[in-house]
Every structure is written in C-alpha cells, then in structure tokens.
Amino acid sequence: MPNYNIDADPKHTYDAIVIGSGISGGWAAKELCEKGLKTLVLERGPVVEHVVDYKTANLDPWDMELRGGLTPEEQQKHYKAIRSGFIGKDAEHFFANDEENPYTEVKPFLWIRGHQMGGRSLLWGKQTYRWSEMDFEANAKDGHGVDWPIRYKDLEPWYTYVEKFAGISGEALGLPQLPDSHFLPPMELNCVEKHVKARIEKDFPGRHMIIGRVAHLTEPLNGRGQCQYRNRCSRGCPYGAYFSSNAVTLPAANATGNLTFRPYSIVQSIMYDESSGKASGVRIIDAETNEDIEYKAKIIFCNASTLSTTQILLNSTSNRFPEGMGNDSGELGHNLMDHTYRVGAIGKVEGFDDKYYSGRRPNGIYIPRYWNIDENSKSDKFLRGFGFQGGGYRMGNSEAANRQEFGGDYKDSIMKPGPWEFFITGFAECLPYHENKVYLNKDVTDKWGQPTLSIDCEYKENELAQNKQIQEDAVEMLEKAGLKDVLGFDNEHEPGYGIHEMGTARMGRDPKTSVLNSTNQIHGVKNVFVTDGACMTSNSCVNPSLTYMALTARAANHAVEELKKMNI
Amino acid sequence: MDRRKALKFTGSMATAAVVGPSLLSLLQSCKNETRIDWTPQFLTLGEAAFVAKVADMILPRTETPGALDVKVDMFIDKVYANLYNEEGQNHVRNEIAKFNTDCQSDFGADFVKLSDADQVKALQKAEETSGQFGSGVWGTTVGNPEPVGFYRSFKSTVLWAYFSSEEIGENVLNYDPIPGGYNGCLSLDDVGNKWSL
Numbered sequence: 149m150p151n152y153n154i155d156a157d158p159k160h161t162y163d164a165i166v167i168g169s170g171i172s173g174g175w176a177a178k179e180l181c182e183k184g185l186k187t188l189v190l191e192r193g194p195v196v197e198h199v200v201d202y203k204t205a206n207l208d209p210w211d212m213e214l215r216g217g218l219t220p221e222e223q224q225k226h227y228k229a230i231r232s233g234f235i236g237k238d239a240e241h242f243f244a245n246d247e248e249n250p251y252t253e254v255k256p257f258l259w260i261r262g263h264q265m266g267g268r269s270l271l272w273g274k275q276t277y278r279w280s281e282m283d284f285e286a287n288a289k290d291g292h293g294v295d296w297p298i299r300y301k302d303l304e305p306w307y308t309y310v311e312k313f314a315g316i317s318g319e320a321l322g323l324p325q326l327p328d329s330h331f332l333p334p335m336e337l338n339c340v341e342k343h344v345k346a347r348i349e350k351d352f353p354g355r356h357m358i359i360g361r362v363a364h365l366t367e368p369l370n371g372r373g374q375c376q377y378r379n380r381c382s383r384g385c386p387y388g389a390y391f392s393s394n395a396v397t398l399p400a401a402n403a404t405g406n407l408t409f410r411p412y413s414i415v416q417s418i419m420y421d422e423s424s425g426k427a428s429g430v431r432i433i434d435a436e437t438n439e440d441i442e443y444k445a446k447i448i449f450c451n452a453s454t455l456s457t458t459q460i461l462l463n464s465t466s467n468r469f470p471e472g473m474g475n476d477s478g479e480l481g482h483n484l485m486d487h488t489y490r491v492g493a494i495g496k497v498e499g500f501d502d503k504y505y506s507g508r509r510p511n512g513i514y515i516p517r518y519w520n521i522d523e524n525s526k527s528d529k530f531l532r533g534f535g536f537q538g539g540g541y542r543m544g545n546s547e548a549a550n551r552q553e554f555g556g557d558y559k560d561s562i563m564k565p566g567p568w569e570f571f572i573t574g575f576a577e578c579l580p581y582h583e584n585k586v587y588l589n590k591d592v593t594d595k596w597g598q599p600t601l602s603i604d605c606e607y608k609e610n611e612l613a614q615n616k617q618i619q620e621d622a623v624e625m626l627e628k629a630g631l632k633d634v635l636g637f638d639n640e641h642e643p644g645y646g647i648h649e650m651g652t653a654r655m656g657r658d659p660k661t662s663v664l665n666s667t668n669q670i671h672g673v674k675n676v677f678v679t680d681g682a683c684m685t686s687n688s689c690v691n692p693s694l695t696y697m698a699l700t701a702r703a704a705n706h707a708v709e710e711l712k713k714m715n716i
Numbered sequence: 717m718d719r720r721k722a723l724k725f726t727g728s729m730a731t732a733a734v735v736g737p738s739l740l741s742l743l744q745s746c747k748n749e750t751r752i753d754w755t756p757q758f759l760t761l762g763e764a765a766f767v768a769k770v771a772d773m774i775l776p777r778t779e780t781p782g783a784l785d786v787k788v789d790m791f792i793d794k795v796y797a798n799l800y801n802e803e804g805q806n807h808v809r810n811e812i813a814k815f816n817t818d819c820q821s822d823f824g825a826d827f828v829k830l831s832d833a834d835q836v837k838a839l840q841k842a843e844e845t846s847g848q849f850g851s852g853v854w855g856t857t858v859g860n861p862e863p864v865g866f867y868r869s870f871k872s873t874v875l876w877a878y879f880s881s882e883e884i885g886e887n888v889l890n891y892d893p894i895p896g897g898y899n900g901c902l903s904l905d906d907v908g909n910k911w912s913l
Contacts, residue, residue: 208913336898490853503903545872550849
C-alpha cells in the first residue's frame with residue numbers, strides 16, 4: 149500500500165471532510181473518495197499503516213520484556229480503560245491516553261477510546277449482526293424514545309453492500325429477529341459447544357445457538373488473507389483478515405487518489421456560515437504543535453465516535469446554534485445508551501476430557517434474542533430483549549493454580565489442558581432516556597486546553613429487569629445442558645463496559661425532537677452528516693458496528709446525489 | 717472490543733490483606749538448597765531465596781525443566797520490581813515476612829531453614845488456606861469470590877512465569893504461532909501437551 153498523502157491545504161476547499169477514521173469514518177472516506185470527492189480525513193492520533201505499524205503482531209510472550217505486563221506508569225496512562233480487564237502491553241498503544249484525555253463520570257461510566265488511524269476498528273470484537281425490522285419499529289411500538297425515520301428495508305441493500313466488501317463469516321438461520329447477512333463460510337464450533345447447542349435447542353424450543361457472525365475472512369477476499377487463528381487481532385492483523393479501516397476501507401479510499409489523511413488533527417469545532425446556513429469547514433488543533441488551523445469543505449461527515457462527535461457538535465456554537473450545532477431540539481447530548489454487560493452463567497463440562505482443539509479462534513458462540521419477538525415470547529417483566537455471547541474452552545493457569553497440589557506429579561499434570569469450561573454472557577438493549585446524557589465540562593480541560601465531557605448515565609428498571617432474566621435464563625440453560633458447578637453472575641457493570649455507546653445525536657422524523665434526519669443530515673445544517681454511533685435512535689441488543697457501516701454508505705451515497713443536485 | 721484478549725497474568729495481580737512487616741535474616745540464604753547466584757532488582761537475598769525455594773517445590777525438575785531451570789525466580793523479581801507499584805511491593809514484602817512468621821510458630825524457623833518434610837507441610841497448609849481464584853470471563857472475574865491469599869497469588873505468578881518462558885513455550889508445550897485454521901474436535905492424544913499460546 150502506498151503511503152498516505154498527509155499534506156492538507158487550508159487554502160483549498162475540499163469536497164468533503166471526514167472527522168475520524170474508525171469503522172464509520174473509514175467507510176465515509178472510501179465511499180466519498182470512490183464517488184470522486186476530494187476528501188480530507190482528520191484523525192486525532194497518528195497514522196497506523198496496515199502491517200507496517202503493527203509492531204507487536206508477531207511477538208510471543210517471551211519476546212516482550214515483561215511478557216505482556218503493564219508497568220504502573222502504563223497502567224496510570226490507561227487508568228480508566230484498564231477497568232475493562234483486557235489491556236496488555238501487546239495493544240496498549242492502541243488505547244487512548246486517559247490522562248491526556250480526561251472525562252468526568254457524574255455517574256460511573258467506562259469510556260474506551262482509540263486515538264489513531266483506524267480508531268477502535270483495530271480493537272473491536274468483530275461480532276457483526278444486522279438489526280431487524282423489530283429493532284427499527286421498537287420505539288414506535290412501545291413509545292420509548294422517538295420513532296426511527298427509517299425501517300429495515302431502507303437499510304437492507306446497504307447491509308448487503310457493506311458486507312460484500314467487509315467480509316462477514318457466519319451461518320444463515322432465517323430468523324426474523326436476526327436477519328442473515330451475505331455470508332462467507334462460518335467458523336467452526338468445538339465439540340463442547342456443539343454438545344451444549346444440541347441440548348439447549350432440544351430443551352428450549354425457539355432458542356438457537358450459533359457460531360458468532362464475525363468480520364473475519366474465512367476465505368480470501370479482495371487481496372486480503374483469511375484468518376490464521378492466532379487470536380492476536382488487537383495488535384493489528386498482518387493478513388488483513390479482520391475488518392479494520394486500516395486494512396480495508398482506507399486503502400480503498402487511498403487507491404482513488406482523492407484522499408488526504410491528516411493525522412494529529414483534533415477537531416475543535418465545525419464552523420457555521422450564517423449567510424449560507426451551512427457548515428463551511430472545521431477548526432482543528434494540531435496535536436503535536438498546538439497550532440490552530442481551519443479547513444474548508446462542501447460537506448462534513450462526523451465519525452469521531454459516538455461521544456466525541458457529540459462533543460464536537462456541542463462545542464460548535466454560533467449565533468444560530470448557541471447550544472451546539474444542530475441542537476434546536478435540545479436533544480443533542482441526550483439519550484445515551486449502551487448494552488448491559490457481564491451478566492450470565494459459567495460452568496464446567498464433563499465427559500470431553502479426551503477432546504481438544506487446535507487454533508485460537510477469535511470468535512465464540514451467539515444465542516439470538518428470544519424474548520418479546522412474538523405473542524408467545526412476550527415478557528411481563530421487561531420490554532425489548534437480549535442476546536448472549538459465550539464459548540467453550542479448556543481452562544488454563546488459574547485453574548491449575550487453584551488445585552491444592554504442588555510438586556513433580558502436579559507439574560506433569562498441568563502440562564495437559566485443564567477441564568472444559570463454558571459460559572454465556574448477555575447483552576441487553578437499553579431504552580433511550582432523555583436524562584442519560586453528556587455535556588461539556590469547561591472546568592476540566594484536556595491536554596490541549598479543550599473542554600471535556602461529563603457523562604451522566606445509568607441503567608434503569610427495564611435494563612435491570614432484563615439482567616435478572618439474563619442470569620436466570622443463563623443458569624437454567626447451562627444446568628439443563630448438564631453443566632456442573634454452574635455459577636450465575638451479575639457484575640453490575642456500569643454503562644460503557646459494553647463499548648457499544650450509542651445515541652446523543654439521534655435520527656428522527658421531527659426536528660423538534662431529534663438532531664438528524666432520515667439520511668443522517670443535521671436537520672438545520674444539511675451539509676453536516678453524523679453516521680457514527682451518535683446517530684442511533686434506539687440500540688437493539690446486537691452489536692452495532694455493521695449498522696454504522698451500512699448507515700454511512702447510505703448517507704454518503706445520498707450526500708453525493710445531493711451535491712450533484714446542488715441541494716447542499 | 718476484542719474481549720477475548722483476556723490477560724493471562726491477571727491472577728498474579730491479585731492482592732490480599734496486608735499485615736505488619738517483620739525482618740528476614742540474610743543468614744537464610746546460607747542454606748544449601750538456596751540458589752542465589754544473581755542480583756535481584758527488588759527482592760532481598762532472603763526473599764529471593766524464599767521465592768526460589770517455593771517456586772522449585774511447586775514446579776520441580778522432572779523429565780521436563782523445573783521452575784528454576786527457566787529462571788522463574790529471576791522473572792518474578794523482575795515482575796515485582798517493574799509491574800508492581802509501591803503498595804503492591806510492600807504487600808509482597810509483608811506477605812513473605814508473614815509466611816515466615818507462620819513457619820516460625822508452626823515449625824520453629826523461617827521457611828527456607830525448615831526440613832524438607834516441614835517445608836512440604838508448610839506448603840500444604842498454604843494450599844488449604846489461601847483460597848481459590850474465581851472464574852473469569854474476558855479478563856474480569858465473575859461472581860464475587862473472596863480475594864485469594866498470598867500463596868495462591870504467588871503460585872499463579874509462578875505458573876505464568878513458567879509457562880510464558882521461551883523454553884517451556886516453544887519446546888515443552890505445543891507451540892504453534894500460526895495455526896492457519898481451527899479444528900474444534902481433536903483427540904487430546906493427538907495433541908499431547910496443551911498449546912502454549
């Protein structure tokens with residue numbers, strides 16, 4: 149891949165500016181560049197060039213000075229994100245610096261950020277599911293939040309479009325609550341997972357257990373290699389086997405010759421032109437030199453990530469928009485959602501001690517939602533529903549350490565894999581509540597003197613009722629499947645742990661109650677598009693990234709049509 | 717997020733109650749079994765002798781290398797020196813001292829100076845009294861298990877240090893950095909030892 153052109157010209161008016169280069173920003177860049185628009189992508193962090201900048205991709209534990217451990221200084225640098233439990237030396241450099249980028253937890257909220265080319269597309273879990281008709285209808289049907297201005301049929305062709313290019317592996321099921329994607333061959337379940345699947349599907353009609361649908365290639369696609377089952381994804385994949393902006397969309401954008409990619413560009417605000425009623429460009433701070441620079445463009449795509457996009461809009465004030473760009477409704481910053489996290493059950497599986505597996509599969513199992521999908525599955529305890537992720541594996545060091553043994557025979561025995569363990573953990577849909585919100589905090593500034601976000605968000609009755617059901621169902625399913633020592637758990641994690649933060653600049657039909665229209669344009673500023681998680685009107689119970697991709701491709705197509713018609 | 721990247725060393729960071737310090741005599745390292753032919757970064761010579769002896773008893777040399785063959789003691793010293801903050805370091809010091817205090821009251825001497833039989837008894841007691849790690853999912857513990865005692869935490873660090881060493885990882889366990897595919901149902905006999913990565 150040739151190097152990126154990083155020389156942005158403040159005198160030039162670009163056709164398009166894209167703020168952020170993660171999952172949605174990468175798609176915006178690709179679509180706009182391929183449609184002929186001279187596009188400037190502004191990224192707050194450094195360039196991470198595919199393969200070249202995956203410095204840790206091939207390191208074994210013993211190749212690292214402290215075998216993957218983080219020093220107290222490194223832990224302090226990530227003092228918030230470290231709560232997630234999965235930051236190690238191998239990928240620490242792809243997590244944002246929490247000390248330089250503070251935020252305030254009015255109520256506990258974990259905000260994980262990736263400040264580099266590709267953003268969190270380097271770090272994501274790759275679980276990839278279409279939303280269903282019932283997701284887009286949910287708000288209208290039960291009256292929470294506002295109605296989505298689109299339906300499944302509006303997004304269906306765009307799902308297919310992005311799936312064909314991204315590469316999604318999975319198994320078709322034909323379920324209305326989890327529409328099938330355009331699939332590459334599915335990954336394989338292991339023998340314990342197959343066993344549990346058979347038991348659950350026999351004992352609980354209507355429930356299904358499948359291999360996760362994931363953005364990993366199971367066969368080569370467009371010059372990218374297939375998954376090698378190393379499970380070192382978060383270091384960057386040298387094969388380009390999983391979908392990231394770095395491996396997939398940004399190289400495609402770059403190949404058009406229309407892309408300028410400016411790293412170390414912290415977008416401070418979007419400039420509003422009172423005479424034209426449109427945005428004229430953006431103001432940035434160079435993260436290295438602290439220089440203030442303005443860039444001009446005809447259209448602007450906001451893809452900084454859910455909360456960062458809203459932060460920029462809140463900071464983009466003008467006479468017309470004193471409370472933040474597009475905030476006529478007063479809903480900007482409101483209706484923040486995430487999926488509940490770490491509620492489920494875990495247990496041991498007997499009878500498979502002579503079985504093992506080879507390869508480190510970067511994927512697990514998925515149990516699609518089964519509550520509130522029809523009359524027969526209606527709950528009287530909660531609205532909406534949840535799905536489960538999980539998996540089976542043979543246990544390692546902590547089980548070996550737990551055995552009350554030591555010495556030669558003990559050592560020889562722990563050379564073999566430990567007992568089989570299997571778990572499922574639920575992800576429940578969160579209702580959109582106006583009072584779950586973010587707002588600018590001018591008292592706490594970041595390294596560059598900019599106001600930061602205060603986050604005031606909590607789960608409420610409907611989410612907690614679902615968590616209760618998740619745990620009950622999980623324990624029941626695992627016990628009926630014959631697992632031993634089944635432990636139900638609810639870690640009572642605050643929002644943010646799901647890392648599926650959505651909302652705060654929602655789409656809607658009415659400018660009085662929403663920020664964006666049906667094609668992701670700010671109601672009052674039609675040349676500004678928001679297509680990252682901020683745009684979401686509800687949050688389903690399935691992982692959102694595929695929907696961001698589809699919404700972005702759809703909005704980019706609309707943007708170019710509107711530009712051609714001189715409507716924006 | 718790539719939640720499947722759970723840290724293998726999480727267990728080693730577990731902490732337990734802190735107790736008051738007591739001093740170790742450097743004379744302990746004079747005992748024949750101890751092997752301190754290196755300069756610790758963090759541990760005192762006496763503490764290093766303790767770490768080496770316990771690690772060697774947990775994972776002695778058999779047909780495969782033992783903990784000391786792959787320098788587990790030296791790596792643990794490096795871990796304490798570089799991955800622990802001051803509070804964690806003080807905790808380790810205090811816990812080693814407490815272990816020795818218990819050995820003095822149970823058997824009349826610090827751990828490294830005990831007879832082989834009493835050292836075995838001391839570790840057996842520690843195995844029975846230092847709790848168990850809870851189950852974990854994607855890097856975080858689930859449920860509300862009691863925090864483990866120092867010995868369990870230490871043993872976990874020994875296992876991490878052992879299995880993440882190059883010798884064990886590449887030559888003793890099954891090493892396959894690029895599996896290329898996934899087979900979900902193999903006979904364990906066809907694999908032998910567990911995978912190292």
